[in-house]
Amino acid sequence: xxxxxxxxxxxxIVNAAAEAGRGAGAFNxxxxxxxxxxxxxxxxxHAPVILQISENAVKYHGSLEPIALATLAIxxxxxxxxxxxxxxxxxVDLIHEAVELGFTSVMFDGSTLDYDANVALTxxxxxYCHAHGVGIEAELGEVGGKDGVHAPGVRTDPTEAAEFVxxxxxxxxxxxxxxxxxxxxxxxxxxxxxxxxxxxAVPVPLVLHGxxxxxxxxxxxxxxxxxxxxxxxxxxxxxxTDTVREVLAANPEMVDTRKYLGxxxxxxxxxxxxxxxxxxxxx
Numbered sequence: 001x002x003x004x005x006x007x008x009x010x011x012x013i014v015n016a017a018a019e020a021g022r023g024a025g026a027f028n029x030x031x032x033x034x035x036x037x038x039x040x041x042x043x044x045x046h047a048p049v050i051l052q053i054s055e056n057a058v059k060y061h062g063s064l065e066p067i068a069l070a071t072l073a074i075x076x077x078x079x080x081x082x083x084x085x086x087x088x089x090x091x092v093d094l095i096h097e098a099v100e101l102g103f104t105s106v107m108f109d110g111s112t113l114d115y116d117a118n119v120a121l122t123x124x125x126x127x128y129c130h131a132h133g134v135g136i137e138a139e140l141g142e143v144g145g146k147d148g149v150h151a152p153g154v155r156t157d158p159t160e161a162a163e164f165v166x167x168x169x170x171x172x173x174x175x176x177x178x179x180x181x182x183x184x185x186x187x188x189x190x191x192x193x194x195x196x197x198x199x200x201a202v203p204v205p206l207v208l209h210g211x212x213x214x215x216x217x218x219x220x221x222x223x224x225x226x227x228x229x230x231x232x233x234x235x236x237x238x239x240x241t242d243t244v245r246e247v248l249a250a251n252p253e254m255v256d257t258r259k260y261l262g263x264x265x266x267x268x269x270x271x272x273x274x275x276x277x278x279x280x281x282x283x
Contacts, residue, residue: 007072008081010105011135011171013048014229018205023223023279026050026207027272028087028233030057033265034240035071039078041272047280048081049272050105052231054088064094068101085137087231095125105135107174122168130169137207137229139174140164155194158201165204172229174207177222186235188213192225199226207231212238216278223282230279236268243267 017024025042029035029051042049051071058064068084075082086098086106095106108125110118122138129136140156156175165173175198178190188210198206205228211219212235219230247260254260 007075007102007104008048008083009133009135010050010083010085013050013081013083014135014172014205016048018228021224022228022282023219023230024048024050024228025272025276025279026052026085026087026229026231027236028052028054028057028231029067029071030060030237031261032067032070032074033261034236034268035074037240037265037268038236038272039074039082041269042082042276043078043080044269044273045276045280046080047276048083049276050083050085050229051075052085052087052233054233055086055091055094055109056088058094064097065101068098068103072102092121092125096128099129099132099134103134105129105137105171107137107139109139111139119164119167122164122170126169126171135171137172137174138164138168138170139207139209140176155191156198158194158197161198162201162203165202170204172205172207173202174209174231177208177227186213186215188218190214190218190222190225192221195222195225195227205229211235216275219275219278220282223279232275235275236271239267239271240264 014024027038035051038049038051053067053071061067072084075084083104086103088107088109089095090109095108098106106129108122110122126136140161154176161173161175177194178188206226207229208222208227209231211230211232244260244264247263
């Protein structure tokens with residue numbers, strides 16, 4: 001292809017954002033339309049972006065390779081930096097497959113394991129990923145916390161987070177600071193003081209999961225307090241689905257899937273541009 005045939009490393013995008021005190025947007029791909037929308041929206045914002053495929057999305061499609069190859073191709077075609085990340089993988093085999101397919105980073109979720117087992121397996125996977133030039137993100141909620149960073153009321157301890165990073169060698173850490181997954185309202189209360197304390201204690205960039213539940217001004221405040229990679233999925237699914245509902249309601253005779261999925265894609269594109277502006281507005 002043309003001049004833009006390589007992916008950007010997730011590490012490069014996240015580290016550059018961390019150094020600048022800005023946020024790096026990481027958005028989830030479920031259908032190919034979302035990969036297109038996210039990449040186009042980031043280009044409109046003149047910003048880098050991280051496209052994420054979660055283990056749940058892989059289960060939905062039945063396998064990783066088809067949605068991954070499409071997403072990787074769309075990412076490579078962008079003139080702005082785009083990285084492709086495996087989100088929330090508990091399966092070691094899936095992590096190996098993502099590395100082989102050319103993902104630029106993976107996220108291993110060992111939160112269902114006890115602390116020592118989580119450290120041991122995360123360290124092993126970090127060594128594997130680094131040997132292949134791939135970044136790795138992990139998560140730490142509370143010791144033995146079954147839902148890790150997503151259980152309501154769970155908070156990450158800064159000292160333990162620093163120990164975990166030192167023991168595992170991960171490149172980024174998802175921490176529990178008050179958000180939770182799949183929130184449909186945007187009223188999560190983030191603990192900004194805790195973010196700053198973890199930021200001071202931990203030498204790698206921090207990741208905010210469940211960011212759909214966080215209002216714009218609080219996303220900016222979270223980045224200013226020390227968050228870097230900001231994961232947003234549900235909020236963009238809302239933009240897509242709300243638009244599809246409106247188009248179908250207004251056009252009861254419509255059957256061409258391109259017409260309503262295309263409208264959803266455009267809605268997500270615009271919202272990605274807007275959200276990246278919020279994340280880049282920090283400081």
